[in-house]
Amino acid sequence: MKMSLANSTMKKWTVTSPGVEHLRLESAPLPSFGEHEVLVRVEAVSLNYRDLGVIQGEDGAAMPFPCTPGSDLAGVVVASGARVTRFREGDAVIGTFWAGWLDGEWPATARVLGGSLPGALAQYLVLHEDWLVPAPSTLDAVQASTLPCAGLTAWFALVEKGGLRAGQTVLVQGTGGVALFGLQLARAHGAQVIVTTGSEDKRRRALALGASHVIDRNAHPQWDIEARALTGGRGVDHIFELAGGDNLAASLRALRQGGRISLIGVLGEHSMTFPSVPSFLTRPVIQGIGVGHRRALEELVRAVDGLALKPVVDACYAADQLPQALEHLKRGAFGKIVVKMH
Ligand SMILES: NC(=O)c1ccc[n+]([C@@H]2O[C@H](COP(=O)([O-])OP(=O)(O)OC[C@H]3O[C@@H](n4cnc5c(N)ncnc54)[C@H](OP(=O)(O)O)[C@@H]3O)[C@@H](O)[C@H]2O)c1
Structure with missing residues (x-):
């Protein structure tokens, strides 16, 4: 580590026991790194719905308290171990959501930052060089920090595993981070997009972002009937199931045969x-999505640069405003909430 960084301290968020009220912004020494690791100056951390679960002790993979939450970061490499080959000092990077899932099958040994590994809500973080990819050249750190989970989840569902094609119709539920990446990526591939929302203001914003149709979930609790009608009775080609429960039954009713x-x-x-018998004839392809691997994230980064796609950041909070940022997340964001760590 360089002398200018040695003996330095940083701020990091620690949650001492379950609950947002137990979050503390603490001073800590900069972590030391091994020969295959890099020290990253964390510029921005985008929040995910699961971060609330971790902080509240609800996430199945939560680490023991006290812990530092946060999985998605963008930053700059400021120092590296002797055997690091993928990055140099000064490289702009984003983290991979899964530490250790590089390509192919998900390995049971893969872990998550701010899950079973120390999280990203710190001003500096040590990461294995395999757990980072070069940041997009067309995005700033705040925008780039939204790709590792929300962006990659939508990309993995639609492109890596979904075979998305121009002319198809995609339906996303709500206007959170995953949904809006789904909207933007589907539009960029020439698909039509139906959005469901519970908010009039977000309805207007989703249309401005390129949604073909927006269904008000409150006015139309049976949103699947509206969705099917909007496709001329054919049904939707690809649906992001984001709510769970009985909503999956509605998703199946809205789906085209073989969708x-x-x-x-x-x-x-x-x-x-969902009821099984009606599904026999719909012949749905139902795929689980667990974010995605590093190779797909690298491909998403290239796509974002090539398409000049700008992630939707609803609000940006300062490093000491994490509790306010989490309140915003609980209220329901339009796109992503980001915390700037410097
Ligand atoms: N499996 C994976 O790989 C993966 C990856 C990322 C996220 N997730 C999960 O996917 C879900 C969405 O994540 P996110 O990060 O995009 O969330 P988010 O950004 O927090 O999304 C919040 C938005 O969802 C909408 N919403 C809230 N409750 C809803 C409901 N009951 N039905 C439909 N829409 C509802 C609201 O939009 P409106 O106000 O417009 O209705 C709200 O603004 C979460 O459950 C998250 O844990 C899974």
Whole structure:
């Protein structure tokens, strides 16, 4: 480590026991790194719905308290171990959500930052060089920090596993981070997009972002009927299931025969149910999505640069405003909430 960094201290968020009220912004020494690791100056951390679960002690993979939450970061490499070959000092990087899932099958040994590994809500973080990819050249750190989880989840569902094609119709539920990346990526591939929302203001914003149709979930609790009608009765080609519970049954009713549902979210419930017999004839392709691997993230980064896609950041909070940022997340963001760490 360089002398200018040695003996330095940083700020990091620690949650001492379950609950947002137990978050503390503490001073800590800069962590030391091994020969295959890099020290990253964390510029921005985007929040995910699961961060609330970790902080509240609800996430199945939560680490023992006290812990530092946060999985998604963008930053700059400021020092590196003797055997690091992938990065140099000064490189702009983003983290991979999964530490250790590089390509192919998900390995049971893969772990998550701010899960079973120390999290990203710190001003400096040590990471194995394999757990980072070069940041997009067209995004600033705040925007780039939104790619590792929300961006990659939508990309993995639609492109890596979804076979998305121009002319198809994609439906996303709500206007959170995953949903809006789904909207933007589907539009960029020439697909039509239907959005469901519970908010009039977000309805207007989703249309401005390129949604073909927006269904008000409150006015139309049976949103699947509206969705099917909007496709001329054919049904939707690809649906992001983000709510869970009985909502999956509605997703199946809205789907075209042989269409695809990506099981992604638990905004409503942690289990999903649907009647089996009607599904036999719909012949749905139901795919679970667990974010995605590093190779797909690298491909997403290239796509973002090539398309000049700008992630939707609803609000940006200062490093000491994490509790306010989490309150915003609980209220429901339009896109992503980001915390700037410097
Ligand atoms: N499996 C994976 O790989 C993966 C990856 C990322 C996230 N997830 C999960 O996917 C879900 C969405 O994540 P996110 O980060 O995009 O969340 P988010 O940004 O926090 O999304 C919040 C938005 O979702 C909408 N919403 C809230 N409750 C809803 C409900 N019951 N039904 C439909 N929409 C609802 C609201 O939009 P409106 O106000 O417009 O309705 C709200 O603004 C979460 O459950 C998260 O844990 C899974």
